[in-house]
Amino acid sequence: MDLYRLADDSALYMLNFPGVLEECACVIEWPNKLGAFMPAQRLDVEILAPDDERRSVAVDASTLPE
Numbered sequence: 001m002d003l004y005r006l007a008d009d010s011a012l013y014m015l016n017f018p019g020v021l022e023e024c025a026c027v028i029e030w031p032n033k034l035g036a037f038m039p040a041q042r043l044d045v046e047i048l049a050p051d052d053e054r055r056s057v058a059v060d061a062s063t064l065p066e
Contacts, residue, residue, distance in 0.1 A: 002029045009035030 006012070017037055020026060031038065044060040 001026055003033040004030045006030075006033045009033065009037055012037050 001015075012018075012034070017034075021037075021039060028034070031044075040063050042062050044058075044062060046058045046060075048056045048058070050056070
């Protein structure tokens, strides 16, 4: 899901976002737009491009169940 153009998190109700999270795994671009809908259990992946030839990936598990 690309949430870049989302005005605020109230639009997520129209997209049935809470129901989508219950049914499947999601890849979300611009997750800062989730507001109160940010799941506590998630895997954050950040891809950095310091220049045209290098990339780095940071992965952080946020309260994933054991």
